[in-house]
Amino acid sequence: MSDLQLALTNTAGISSVMSFWVFVGSNAFKRWQPLMIKIATFVMAVGFIALSMAIVGRGIEANRFPLANLYEALLWFAWATTGAYLFLAKSYGVHQLGWLASMTAALFFIYGSWLPQSQHEISPLVPALVSYWRQIHVPPLICSYAMFFLAGLSGFCQLWASGRILSVWSCIAALALAATAIALGTFTDTNTFVLQGMFVFGSLAGVLGAAKSLKKIDEKKADQKRAELFDEVAYRAITIGFPLLTIGIITGGLWANHAWGTYWSWDPKESMALVTWLSYAAYIHLRVHRECKAESLSLVTICGLLLTLLTFLGFNSLGFGGLHSYGKFK
Amino acid sequence: MTLTKTEKPETQTTAPPSDWQAAYNSVIRFLGSVRLAVTLLSLTALTVLIGAWCPQESQVGQQKVIDQFGEQFAQVLINAGISDIFHSVWFLVLIGFLTVSLVAASFQRVFPKLILLRKPPIFLKKAAIEKLPISQSLILPVSKNQAMSLLAQKLKKKFYKVYLQESQLAGEQGKFGRLAPSVTHVGLLSLLCGVTITSWTGFSGFQPVRLGDSLSFADSEHSKLWIGKLPNWRVKVEKTEREDYPSGDPKQWYSDLVVIDSQGKPVKRQQISVNNPLTYDGVDIYQSSWGLDTVALTFNDHKQELELRPMGKLYAAFLPLGSGTILIFSARNQTAPLRVFGKTPNWQAPKLLAEISPNQAKDFGSVKIQFNKVVPVTGLQYKCDPALPLTYTAFGFIMLGVLLASVPYRQVWAQAQDLDVNGKAACQLVFGGTSYKAKQAFEKDLQKIAAEIEEALAQEAQSTKIDDQKNDPENEGNIALCPTSN
Ligand code: HEM
Numbered sequence: 001m002s003d004l005q006l007a008l009t010n011t012a013g014i015s016s017v018m019s020f021w022v023f024v025g026s027n028a029f030k031r032w033q034p035l036m037i038k039i040a041t042f043v044m045a046v047g048f049i050a051l052s053m054a055i056v057g058r059g060i061e062a063n064r065f066p067l068a069n070l071y072e073a074l075l076w077f078a079w080a081t082t083g084a085y086l087f088l089a090k091s092y093g094v095h096q097l098g099w100l101a102s103m104t105a106a107l108f109f110i111y112g113s114w115l116p117q118s119q120h121e122i123s124p125l126v127p128a129l130v131s132y133w134r135q136i137h138v139p140p141l142i143c144s145y146a147m148f149f150l151a152g153l154s155g156f157c158q159l160w161a162s163g164r165i166l167s168v169w170s171c172i173a174a175l176a177l178a179a180t181a182i183a184l185g186t187f188t189d190t191n192t193f194v195l196q197g198m199f200v201f202g203s204l205a206g207v208l209g210a211a212k213s214l215k216k217i218d219e220k221k222a223d224q225k226r227a228e229l230f231d232e233v234a235y236r237a238i239t240i241g242f243p244l245l246t247i248g249i250i251t252g253g254l255w256a257n258h259a260w261g262t263y264w265s266w267d268p269k270e271s272m273a274l275v276t277w278l279s280y281a282a283y284i285h286l287r288v289h290r291e292c293k294a295e296s297l298s299l300v301t302i303c304g305l306l307l308t309l310l311t312f313l314g315f316n317s318l319g320f321g322g323l324h325s326y327g328k329f330k
Numbered sequence: 331m332t333l334t335k336t337e338k339p340e341t342q343t344t345a346p347p348s349d350w351q352a353a354y355n356s357v358i359r360f361l362g363s364v365r366l367a368v369t370l371l372s373l374t375a376l377t378v379l380i381g382a383w384c385p386q387e388s389q390v391g392q393q394k395v396i397d398q399f400g401e402q403f404a405q406v407l408i409n410a411g412i413s414d415i416f417h418s419v420w421f422l423v424l425i426g427f428l429t430v431s432l433v434a435a436s437f438q439r440v441f442p443k444l445i446l447l448r449k450p451p452i453f454l455k456k457a458a459i460e461k462l463p464i465s466q467s468l469i470l471p472v473s474k475n476q477a478m479s480l481l482a483q484k485l486k487k488k489f490y491k492v493y494l495q496e497s498q499l500a501g502e503q504g505k506f507g508r509l510a511p512s513v514t515h516v517g518l519l520s521l522l523c524g525v526t527i528t529s530w531t532g533f534s535g536f537q538p539v540r541l542g543d544s545l546s547f548a549d550s551e552h553s554k555l556w557i558g559k560l561p562n563w564r565v566k567v568e569k570t571e572r573e574d575y576p577s578g579d580p581k582q583w584y585s586d587l588v589v590i591d592s593q594g595k596p597v598k599r600q601q602i603s604v605n606n607p608l609t610y611d612g613v614d615i616y617q618s619s620w621g622l623d624t625v626a627l628t629f630n631d632h633k634q635e636l637e638l639r640p641m642g643k644l645y646a647a648f649l650p651l652g653s654g655t656i657l658i659f660s661a662r663n664q665t666a667p668l669r670v671f672g673k674t675p676n677w678q679a680p681k682l683l684a685e686i687s688p689n690q691a692k693d694f695g696s697v698k699i700q701f702n703k704v705v706p707v708t709g710l711q712y713k714c715d716p717a718l719p720l721t722y723t724a725f726g727f728i729m730l731g732v733l734l735a736s737v738p739y740r741q742v743w744a745q746a747q748d749l750d751v752n753g754k755a756a757c758q759l760v761f762g763g764t765s766y767k768a769k770q771a772f773e774k775d776l777q778k779i780a781a782e783i784e785e786a787l788a789q790e791a792q793s794t795k796i797d798d799q800k801n802d803p804e805n806e807g808n809i810a811l812c813p814t815s816n
Contacts, residue, residue, distance in 0.1 A: 091771045196383070232770055239736040239767060246732045250725045259605065261616050261713040262534065263721070266389065266416050271382035278375035282368045284735070288511075289364040 008054035013109035015047030023099035048082045065135040074112040078105040080146030100153040133255035141248035147241030151234040152305025155298035158230035163222030167210035174206020185317030203306045231294040272311040362434035381415040436515040451500040454743040465762025474746035474757040499744040507737030517727025524721035531558035534713035562592045570708040583620035585708040619709030626702040668701045738767035
């Protein structure tokens, strides 16, 4: 990796952390809020540009499409999350989402930087990945994951803005357990059954707990208008993410048919993408149905976020097999 | 009703048949309901999730399941059908229900809505517009006609299709987005048809074929409900070779194939390689792996073939000679010399004894070993999927449909009324709209339009003040008011 590339990637990482703190700070100093939000957004935009350049630079240096291992996938994910947030913020002005988005990007940078050096290095491709289909198939998937993350984060904000504080905490616990399971799975030798249990039962308990406590409303914190806004942002993110996921899955099928003569083989990662797809199809139908409360829909987006996390990172780190794994590096 | 006509007088027929009818209707309505759809989608998602978590026998074999979970737990999974969940009755029933529900919903609720696309929009009155979730009222220093045409202009710039009628306006944007459910569902139905046809008529398989042998389709895999027919032609491998990088890593595999019909006549020849299959009679044959199978040797006058096994970049055959002594033959490819190693219990590592070029012989004391050839084996994957064009079309529809679903459909309405402000032209313009998706962005849009109209008029007022004489009120009527359509 060249120095320039390293500098660009670090700039992106540092600006995500910085914008996170400025966003958080903007809530503490109400008087300065508009200015601080501007600064935070600007810093984020600088990070976004730096990351775009870093990714392009990586591609040029390696002389291949820069999306071939987990580290590069994480860079793309952070890129898509920041980009999508900047886009949504422009049309909706949803600044509470700002610190969540920059925190997500920052956490993914940290996760990426902890990966072993072999992942940072630009390595040549294994023969199975040498195909122009790769650049058609993978980027839509990663971008859809980012959109689903933002949708889930908006779900958190919606629950909070509608006064469902207890539910929010319950979901945070679920997400924290899931993230811990993934981190342990990536960096330690913890038993895979323990990790899988932690992820699955943690998610189940957290989301069910949140569903049960939807009735507990803290009226003082409720702000109907903002709740509606976040509900809409979540839906918007999903209406963008869902086509991307669809395109990613289908082009994967076309690639597989081209290379192996079968477009679907129930490979674990394939199946997992289908699970995510079906879940968001369910969300879209709940939405068209117009009978579901916004809070319940927010819970669905949070379930979706957990499933997306499982599809994107869980498979590798929680010991599911299959052709699509990024490889073991413990 | 027709069922009971003959049996009972008119007056008494009401109860039982309408019950039937009602029950029938409610079953159909239930099958097409979004609630059932969501339930089925969630159950399918859960099933597939379990299938993703548990290694599937059909992919990795039962042994892998036992290795991963231990004898006892694996047995539980196997008995419950979880380790082969995509072929379980449960999964089939689920897919069946999903299909029925999809068909019911599509014909009951999704496709009928297409008619709405052809209907021109209705016009709303002021009172109705004011009740819309998003509405605005502006007092403007121009006549109502001017105000309307200005609004129409602004809307058209934002790609609205605008309809004008006297002092009323209706506009819509993104109407094609309403095609989304129909297009997606047509795609899904076609996909289900495609997959069904494939499972009834398609087949696939893999066969390693030694140089000179033929591929036949006898061992191919197909579904239980298969009603297709296997080809009666076969494919002979006439030549097969590996191309290497300078480093010795494989770069490409090639096989020269000849299709031979049932009479034994060659009908097609082609060289295939990875990503470059042969297609004949609807069957695709892919190059999928490659290796060296055996080495043919002659010991004095005795011919023998030894099986080769891959050892890193090389292949090796082992010939035990008793008392721990082994002869090892190592081949790199079809043309390179064969290397012969010996290993006895006394030697730390095998020792290179000789290198023999093809069709040469070497003396090893009392035995003369002749190296005849190595026989390569080419891994051929084949499949026949008659429904592929339908499936690919379905993919296209699904992708298009979900893309369309992200287009918000927006409608606006406006009505203007002339006001009399000290004899000067003025009007009240009320406009509003609805958007199911992206509401707040839409609200912002409408606010922006309102601000732009006010600003434009303020500028105009400035300039008209300067040359007031030119302002001829007669000209107002010239602004076209016929219904415009983009
Ligand atoms: C059990 C099967 C299904 C049933 C019964 C069903 C039923 C429906 C119904 C009733 C609508 C509403 C149409 C309207 O009111 O305009 C709809 C819309 C839709 N469905 Fe399905 N559906 C099913 C499966 C799926 C699946 C698997 C997908 C996957 C993509 C899908 C994609 C859509 C889309 C994109 C819409 C349009 C949503 C929108 O307008 O925003 N459907 N479906």
